[in-house]
Amino acid sequence: EKGTPAWxxxxxxxxxxxxxxxxxxxxxxxxFVLNTSEKNNERFYGQVYASGTFxxxxxxxxxxxxxxxxxxxxxEFCIDVGNTTDFQLxxxxxxxxxxxxxxxxxxxxxxxxxxxxxxxSTNEMNIQVEANPNALLRxxxxxxxxxxxxxxGNGVMYMHLSPKGTFTIDGT
Numbered sequence: 001e002k003g004t005p006a007w008x009x010x011x012x013x014x015x016x017x018x019x020x021x022x023x024x025x026x027x028x029x030x031x032f033v034l035n036t037s038e039k040n041n042e043r044f045y046g047q048v049y050a051s052g053t054f055x056x057x058x059x060x061x062x063x064x065x066x067x068x069x070x071x072x073x074x075x076e077f078c079i080d081v082g083n084t085t086d087f088q089l090x091x092x093x094x095x096x097x098x099x100x101x102x103x104x105x106x107x108x109x110x111x112x113x114x115x116x117x118x119x120x121s122t123n124e125m126n127i128q129v130e131a132n133p134n135a136l137l138r139x140x141x142x143x144x145x146x147x148x149x150x151x152x153g154n155g156v157m158y159m160h161l162s163p164k165g166t167f168t169i170d171g172t
Contacts, residue, residue, distance in 0.1 A: 004032040004049065010056075019059050026054040030072045038078070046077035062163070065125040071135030080140040125161040 010024035034048035052069030071077075131137070133152045141147035157171035 002032045004028075004030055006031040006033070019061075021059050022056050022063065024056045026056075028052055028054070028069070034077070038080075043080050044078070047074065048077055049074045061122055063123045065123065065127070067125070067127040067129075069128070070130040071132060073134035075135035076138070077135070078138045078140065080143060122163055123161070124163050125159070127157075127159040129157045129159075131155050131157065 006026055006028040008024060008026045010022070012020065012022055012024075014020045029051050030049055031051070032047070033050050034046065036045040038045050049072035050069040051072055052067070054069075055066040056063060057066070058064045131152075132154055136150065136152050139149040141149070155172040157169060159167070159169050161167045
């Protein structure tokens with residue numbers, strides 16, 4: 001869409017049609033990858049242009065997503081975490097003290113996850129996003145009263161979803 005191509009190559013194979021395996025690689029150069037409105041998805045929406053790679057590998061019941069991208073000019077992405085009360089009471093969001101490395105934070109959250117015994121996931125996801133002044137991010141804490149964080153800048157955000165269901169976000 002909008003003259004912003006992306007290329008995909010790889011293979012899909014199976015073991016007697018019982019287990020399916022993916023080995024897909026997508027490469028994007030200033031590609032239009034997201035176009036949703038608040039009407040489509042009230043929690044995550046916007047227009048995102050990105051460059052980078054997206055690898056999807058493994059059996060379909062245990063996929064590994066490996067995403068490395070850079071937000072490009074024209075990107076406006078919104079995250080609505082709900083009203084302030086929902087945000088403070090959410091068991092999905094935990095603030096952890098800053099760590100020296102991404103791995104330290106991951107280990108701390110994995111330990112918390114084991115203690116809480118949450119449901120298990122079989123997929124794993126690694127996402128690395130490079131931010132730049134061309135992209136705008138809005139995080140709404142309570143849209144009804146105007147509580148919002150908005151910013152542009154430089155830095156890297158790392159997100160990880162472990163097979164045990166732990167989700168962490170770290171970065172600068």
